[in-house]
Amino acid sequence: MTGAELWTTAAVFGPLLASLVALGGRPAALKAGLLLGSVTTLAGSLGLWLQVLQHGPVRHLLGGWGAPLGIELWADGFSVVMLAVTALVGAAVSLYSLSYFGDLSTLDAETSPAGRAARYFVPLWLLLWSALNGIYLSADLFNLYVTLEILGLAAAALVTLAVTPRATVAGMRYLIVSLVGSMLFLLGVALLYTEFGTLALEELSAAAPGGPMAATSLALMTVGMAAKTALFPLHAWLPPAHAGAPAPASALLSAVVVKGSFFILVRLWFAVYGGGSEAGLVLMGGLGAAAILWGSVLALRQRSLKRVIAYSTVAQLGYMFVMFPLLAPEGLGGPDPRWSDDAWIGGILLAVSHALAKASMFMAAGNMSYAVARDGLRDISGVAHRLPMSFLAFGLGGLSLAGLPPSAGFVGKWLLLREALSAGGWFWVAIITVGGLLTIAYVLKVLRHALDREASDGDFRPVPRRMEWAALLLALASASLGVRATEVFQVLLQGGVQPWT
Amino acid sequence: MDVTPLLAWDALPLAVVLSSFVPGVMIMFLKEEQARLRNSLNMAGAVAKVALVGLMLQGVAGGASYEWALEVVPGLSLTLRGDALALLFVTLSAVLWLVTTLYAIAYLEGSANRTRFFAFFSLCVTATTGLAMAGDLFTFVFFYEALTWATYPLVVHKGTPEAIRAGRTYLYYTLGAGAILVVGAVWFQVEAGTVQFAAGGVVDATAVASGPITWAFIFAFLLIGMGVKSALFPIHGWLPTAMVAPAPVSALLHAVAVVKAGAFGITRLLHSLFGIEVAWEMGAAVAVAALAAFTIVYASVRALSQDDLKKVLAFSTVSQLSYIALGVALLDPLAHVGGLIHLVHQGIMKITLFFCAGLIAQTLGVKKISDMGGVARRMPLTMAAFTVGAVGMIGLPPVAGFISKWYLGLGALGAGQPWVIGVLLASSLLNAAYFLPILRTAYFDDPDPSWARGAEGPRPRLEADWRLVLPAVTTAVFSLAAGLLAASSWSPLGWAILIIEQGVL
Structure with a gap:
């Protein structure tokens, strides 16, 4: 495994593995998950940063399988900057959440409400982290769709952890917006696929999408992503959701989650569509x-x-x-x-x-x-x-x-x-x-x-x-x-x- | 101790900036009760800064110059340059910071929120020394904007509704102008292709001739940005309002940091960015001179009708600051000398006056001129210092203010602008008209019974806390010395001539 492959793997699968660890639910498992997720993403983004700085964009074919069958990860400067900032924010929020829900080591995860919140918060957040890193490293539209869907579901669940009626409603609204957004995105992806027969971003970019079909597709995907990014006038869901969630969740949602769909918009408009x-x-x-x-x-x-x-x-x-x-x-x-x-x-x-x-x-x-x-x-x-x-x-x-x-x-x-x-x-x-x-x-x-x-x-x-x-x-x-x-x-x-x- | 190796240390400017930044940040994390540690940190930083500045002075007088830079992004760097011009301002801030720190420690003893106060106080001085040594416009704006926000907590320090209002006014003016300054600075970079400060300016005269409107707007944007801190008419309104802040803050605003940053910025704008010749050709310098001249007279007239002592002093600052702008805007080296030395002279004289006003208010509770009867009998040292400052403001020898006016006058004649003499004379007369009655009241009127009674008890050995009196007396002595010893090469005048000789303006 080359350096770049190691680092991309750490960034995407580190937090995923950590999420599974945290599902154990015991305080020790929660702590271990947060630690594992933070260490793997910090190391992964730092390593990848140095790689990209020295050698330019890097590619990683998971398991050696290339497109169209395999999953391809790809990192350029934009990817590593977003990865790194997410790692910094994520590590700090993880540290924060160790105490926010109460002292994790003495919490009774079964009975106390704070314990229950912590028990759900940690694995959800680690899952979300993995999805976010997946977005930054995706090289094709299908992966983007899958990671985006995971991101949306995990994020909406985080909002409802506050277990107030308002937060539940806000989380529900967020979920619906998020699902509609992903659906529009998927629709756009389908249009592109029928037109160009590929989902790989690089190949699409080489095809220089133009014409009404491509334009419609861009419009659909843009509306979907704009809704998820809360771009005016599709922002109304954001304040109740971000304000209603528990503080560490709010920090994540406002700081990095909306950046996921923003990242996709930038990739689509400039990398794929050449500026639209x-x-x-x-x-x-x-x-x-x-x-x-x-x-x-x-x-x-x-x-x-x-x-x-x-x-x-x-x-x-x-x-x-x-x-x-x-x-x-x-x-x-x-x-x-x-x-x-x-x-x-x-x-x-x-x-x-x-x-x-x-x-x-x-x-x-x-x-x-x-x-x-x-x-x-x-x-x-x-x-x-x-x-x-x-x-x-x-x-x-x-x-x-x-x-x-x-x-x-x-x-x-x-x-x-x-x-x-x-x-x-x-x-x-x-x-x-x-x-x-x-x-x-x-x-x-x-x-x-x-x-x-x-x-x-x-x-x-x-x-x-x-x-x-x-x-x-x-x-x-x-x-x-x-x-x-x-x-x-x-x-x-x-x-x-x-x-x- | 042999300091020769240190003299060649290029990071000296950074060390000067950090000498107040580090204590400031450390203080921020202290508890309110840790007064001793806080004061030690403060004084240590202030003394260290003066010592480091002393080293640089020695080096620059010997022909050295210091430059330290950190690249922020390719093409934009934080550049600190210690040359003769920068040091004129840095020395002023460093020395006055030291005396003001001592004063503030005593003045605020026992009051609330001192941790916050001293932390931000240090940050203000950090920003001031940073912008004084800024080697380019980006660095200047960086520290200039930082100074804006670092000063706010000091202005609202008392937390009274009046203070909050003053703080809001302060922010409206400075942040609004700051936004315009940033746009102007970026625009300057786009048009001129550089943000470097260089003696004689970096703007090409032919470029200005081909796009006069654009350049006029850029100049205006930058002038608004600088002018608001320098309290140039009509954007001076925040300064008299901000005098509700505690006396050490007024000292900081009026002498050490804020207004000086504006006046220094105007100097940089005219000399280091546009170049004074280009600025004259495009008519910008004459506009600055006219605006400054108007401000000088207008603010003096406004000062006449005030009864609040600090308000008189505030309007006097507005007026006196424009001497600096006027001097550096004229096309004559002697006028430049006059403007530059007034940067220092106004600082040491005005800080004396504010120290005294604070002393009188703190000791006797007297804030209005009409209540000042007999103050001189109770507080002779304070009033002696006040008198030196007031005489200097009027511009009478042997105090420093006379030297400023003398050179400004000579420069005005040299530049072929004799009307400036009229402005200077009118200003002197107006200054006399509002300062002399204060002196008369303090020396010759009968004491107010309210505090005279209170003073019957056992009289303190000194008229007030020595830590309050000493700074006032010290700066008064400076004001006298800068006038009496003007011919010495280490006087402000001597240094300003060095600036012209070294060609760094």
């Missing part, structure tokens, strides 16, 4: 712009902590679609050769930054409401003095979302702005800028409540240290990418936005 049509890209960007404005305004109006963060996800996802038209003008990479990689690097940096920051913020918010046992903005008054580390994590995450230095968000926005300005796209410049200011407004609203002098004197439950550290570590990761992102830049150019041309 200019009008289509502008439409995607326009929806992104609407998402930024609408999501931010609604985030400002929320009264509960987790709903602010959930609406913020709707807004921040918009930035990732603003990347679409910026990648378009006059051939991919923009009109100005000096900054030809700007939109690509900038857009993906924003996705990475959002994943790290949002997971950190959901965990920090989880800590705050864990401490006061409530979730209203008023209830967290003065919590900053009790939980300075969580407060810091939330603040640093907020900086990243708002694009203030030091953060990956600042660098990403600089690059996107540079692309937009060199192409004369003033509309996008305005959207990017205004979105940043709105972000500051809603982040600050939370911080102000947390800083409030009149601390509520109610019961204050001590928060386990590792929950605070998990949140802070991810926020620090996002901040450090703001001073050093060269390695991400370089690996993203391996394959780039169009790996097969």
Whole structure:
């Protein structure tokens, strides 16, 4: 087995195996599963990162069987960056979940409600992790469909773990959206297959899909994936689901799960369809712009902590679609050769930054409401003095979302702005800028409540240290990418936005 | 100790930045009760910073320059450059940070949330030294925006509704302008092809001639970004509002960090990005000069009608800051010297005044000028320091402010802009009109019975805590020394001439 094969196997099957281990249900099994999943994915993504950085995109035929019969895994720069950020977020959330549901070693998994939640959370999450890594490494549409389906089912189940009626309804809605999304995707896949007779992404890309059939197929798949990514106006399911889930699940859903379908959209539009049509890209960007404005305004109006963060996800996802038209003008990479990689690097940096920051913020918010046992903005008054580390994590995450230095968000926005300005796209410049200011407004609203002098004197439950550290570590990761992102830049150019041309 | 090897250490600028960053981050994790450890960390960082800056001063005076860079992404780096121009500002911040730290420790003793306060205080200074040594526009914006958010918790420190409101106003202005600054900076990079700071500018005069509108907009965007921190009319409104913050914060805002960052940014914009000749040709520099001149007079007029001491000082800052912008915008090296030294002179004089205002408010509870009767009898050292600052603001010899005005005047004549003399004279008269009555009240009016009674008890040996008095007296002595010893090569004037001679402006 070559190095690359070892690492792809570890990334996909490591968490799957861990999930099976965790099904044992005993506290020791849960812990072992989380540890195994974290170690295999961290090692796998790091190893694969180095491979791709040195040798370019790598291919792995599982069991030596090639297409059309076998399963083929494939990794380029985009894959490894998403794998790595998911591994970081996943490891931190795993650490967090060790304490969130109560001390795992003393939990009675059979009887206590927290124990039951933990017992389901761990294997579901590990399964989800495996599916997500599968998406990033898929080389054909069928694998994408299968992993996407697993991802959707596991994610919807995570929402319902909160066992409140609202969470159950939200989870149900999420499940339906997710299933409809996958169905539309499958329909699109079928159309492509009848037209071109292949499901391999690379072969499809070589066939340069065009004509009405291909366009219909892209439209179907796009609507399906946009629904799963909660792209405006298909976002309504997201806030109740992400806000209703238990904190570690919220962190995962907002930070990485929506990135799975986003990843597929980028692959489809740019790698397979070669950029699609200019009008289509502008439409995607326009929806992104609407998402930024609408999501931010609604985030400002929320009264509960987790709903602010959930609406913020709707807004921040918009930035990732603003990347679409910026990648378009006059051939991919923009009109100005000096900054030809700007939109690509900038857009993906924003996705990475959002994943790290949002997971950190959901965990920090989880800590705050864990401490006061409530979730209203008023209830967290003065919590900053009790939980300075969580407060810091939330603040640093907020900086990243708002694009203030030091953060990956600042660098990403600089690059996107540079692309937009060199192409004369003033509309996008305005959207990017205004979105940043709105972000500051809603982040600050939370911080102000947390800083409030009149601390509520109610019961204050001590928060386990590792929950605070998990949140802070991810926020620090996002901040450090703001001073050093060269390695991400370089690996993203391996394959780039169009790996097969 | 032999420091020669250290003098050649290229990462000295980074060490200067880290000397406040590391203590700041460590303090963030301390508990509120750990006052001793917190104060030690703070003072250690402040002393270390001054020592490191001292090393760099020595090196730069000997012709060395320092550069340290970290690539963020290919084509964008965080670049710290320690040259004579950067050091002018860095030295000011480092020295004033040291005295302000001592002052703040005493001023805030026993109050709440000191951990947060000192952590962010250190971060502010970190950002300030970073932007002072920024070798390019990207690095400058990086630290400039960081300074914006790091200052916010200090402005709202008291947590009163008034403070929260002031904080909101502060953020509206600075973040709004910051967003415009970022767009301007990126746009500059797209059009000029670089973000490097270089003496004489990096903008090609022919490029400006072929696209005057574009360049005018880029200049305007950048000027708005810098101008808001420098409190240029009409975007100065946040500064008088923010004076609700505790006195050490006012010192930080008005002398050490925030407004200086803006004024320094205008200097960079005119000299290191566009180049002063290009800026004159495109009419941008004259616009800055006119705006600055108007701000000088306008803010002085506004100061006349205030009764709150800190508010007077705040409007005075708005006015005095524009001296810097005015000086560096004129097309004459002597005017540049005048602007640059005023960056330092305004800092040491204004911080003296704010220290004194804080002392008086803390000791006697007096905040209004009309209540200041007889303060000089109760607090002679404080009022002596205040007098030095006030005389300096008016621009009378032998205080530092006189030297600034002298060079500004010479430069104005050299640049063929005699109207500037009129502005300087008018400003001096207006300054006299609002500072002299304060002195008269403090020295000659009868004490207010409310605090005079309270003072009947056993009088403290010193008029207030020595940690409050010493900083005020120290900076007052600096203000005098910068005027009296202006001819020395280590005075601000001597250093500003070195900047011109070394050609780093």
